[in-house]
Amino acid sequence: MGEDVSEVDEQSPKSNLLKWIFIAVAVVVVIVIIVTVTVVLVLKKKRNEKYPGFLYLNDIHIDLSYNPKSNKDWCHSQTNNLLESWEFGQYNCDPPPKLYDSLVESLKTNVPSVDFILLGGDLPSHDLGGNYTFLKEHFRLITDPLEKLYPNKKIFITLGNNDFQENYGSFKTDLKDFENAHEVFGKWMNEEQSKTFKKGGYYYEDMPELKLRLLLLNTVMYTNTKSRVFNESLKDPYDQFAWIRQTYKEGVDKGYKVGVALHVPPGIVYYKGIPGFPSMYLEEFGKVFEECDFSFTISGHSHIDTLNPLYKANVEEDNIQYSLSAVSVSPSHYNNPGYRYFEIKDGVLQDYTQFYADIMMNPDSPKWEVEYKFRDAYKVKDLSKKSLNDATRYIRSKGSVIWSYRGYIYSQAEKYNPFFYCALRALTKEDVFKCSLDLNVNLSSIMPYSNRGD
Template structure:
């Protein structure tokens, strides 16, 4: 508990953060007309982080990579130090101190071998972060989902009851209703009335059961019965005229920074897609993490109409992924506010805030607005039709794609998104289905839009041209 005693929550709030308070609302409508909630994900606290002159001894999560010039708030080769996590929660408290609720989509332990953790260490890390959120937002409902790193061994979520599910439910007992505790203990998932309001529902899934690295579910048709449960919950939601949000950690589809890299096993991916297509009329938003990047995924009906969107919120950890084939997979720490219509659950907008890690280490911590979705991409809201329009803008113009690409790493990677980069991102966003994704790669790989064609051939020209607009 020592880290909590050092929390800025018990000290005066940084004056610079107070300047961010007006940014949580909307310029077009009054704040009172909107609901707002936080989404925070992928904190990946590394308790071993130490600022030292020896770049090889900064943190366990570097692996064999050195971390030269590491600072108080972290390093791009490391997972989050406590000061970074504390700073992110403190920024949430200052920017939007009274959210309607908070979505927390997991991955709390560092990227280290299983031998360096253990059940007790995982539960201790999740417990510390749970208490930090509770201290910052004591009256706020938190809908918390398990990440694949919130278990020991990591990613090996069992398709049935386990002691770790039970202990995690105990940590989150203040947030879970009795029925939620029961289903969570049996499979790590649950559903509740959103904010105890009639007609509103949230499904918090354990999609780690579908992760292709989970050996325990490799030959299981419906791990923990979650697909059947999800189908039943959404069927009853339709009968009751309920509107639902879906929350999870590992999303279906493909990773936009590595071509043809899926997360789900094929059958699980297909079943998830079919359930969204079947129940899209009651699904008003899907919120996931895992990528550490900022992106989204589109779902379409059989006629090609946009029916649902997954919003992938960037992570707090700046850790540069070691996934083979990803050239520069670091990011600046990010957190996100979603605005929604309380009468319909329509997602109206989002605002992403970030910490420029280089600036924070050299000068001072400064969480600032990175961008507002509707403002940046000129759409009226964040409905599926509007997000489809965003996708069309990305696919059709070099500068919108470049803007999105820089947001994708939370303003860390400012290099040009070339032709291959364009294909990887557009197809990952457009096609969750495995077969259609491969078809998209072939189709988009031979296509070039009039505006994007020349800049994509000359990456430097793209960045100069777009910056001048």
């Protein structure tokens, strides 16, 4: 009996040690699990956190003369024997009020509240012409429903080339155009803002609660067009370059981040292959943006969803400033119509949600839905300067990502999409040719490499 007790006593310390080691390991495992779960929940909460935000609509080009029985080559006249009726618009045409009404209706669910509304310019249809009263009527067609939906919220404007009586305007008539636009948008401006807007079509807004100063620029005056002939003696039209530098510095001194909204971006417009500005303005604009560390830049005009460099990088690794170009409401560039909701915190854009309506798939009743969210699409934490550069590197890193990016450019629309939808039911040679003939497209354009053989 005594020997048995002695044996048990000798083994007890070892048993106790193993027991305590097991308990310690278990405690560590539990702590690790708790910490991991907590971190995941915190990160998930942070990712799902809702910030203040604003609605962005650009290149609406509302068209009161649109004919739903027209075809895409002439949008104002009924086409004989056309069975389809495109009540909400079609590719290659500016949209009827009915499409804009459906957009506003969708905002009630998709964007129920905003801190402000930003219009990126080009509210009337292309080549509208007409008089100043006609222009103001088109401005109010856009602003009145928004004002009703979001009462007591300011609506800001960056003038687009079609917001002038003559497309792109001219230095001879600019002041009349500024005054005309002010008659509609002046209700959301104070005295100082009205002064600079009437002088040069630009102004700024301070938003202390967002720690943001927003510069609303006029870049139409930097373009070189038939009506607005480039004049080398005009080094700084309406003193806007000097104003940008001064207003930026004053904003930073007040503790604000400074953001920029403009219509015509300075760089190459893809579909034209030419820069938005003459070289003199392009260089000066680049200098301003290199000097001023803007929090963000939002642009329109191109009608497509792209990231556009605002100046050249000295080396490949440099982080440069990009403008966020958004797809237009008008489907006139073979794009699906879209709009964007930006989230912002402490003057830095945190994310945006891109909404769109596929008017080919749902021509009778547009379904405005989420296309993508920037942070999820490009694996970044926000839309800061560094994050936008990280996003461009990510886009260039994988073929699947560049294809996603290309899909976003036109909001999932493409000129030849109808052919591919038709071809999904095409078995014979005759079926395929019928798809191309019915849609008036050339097979060699759709499949440029098909003649190389199998």
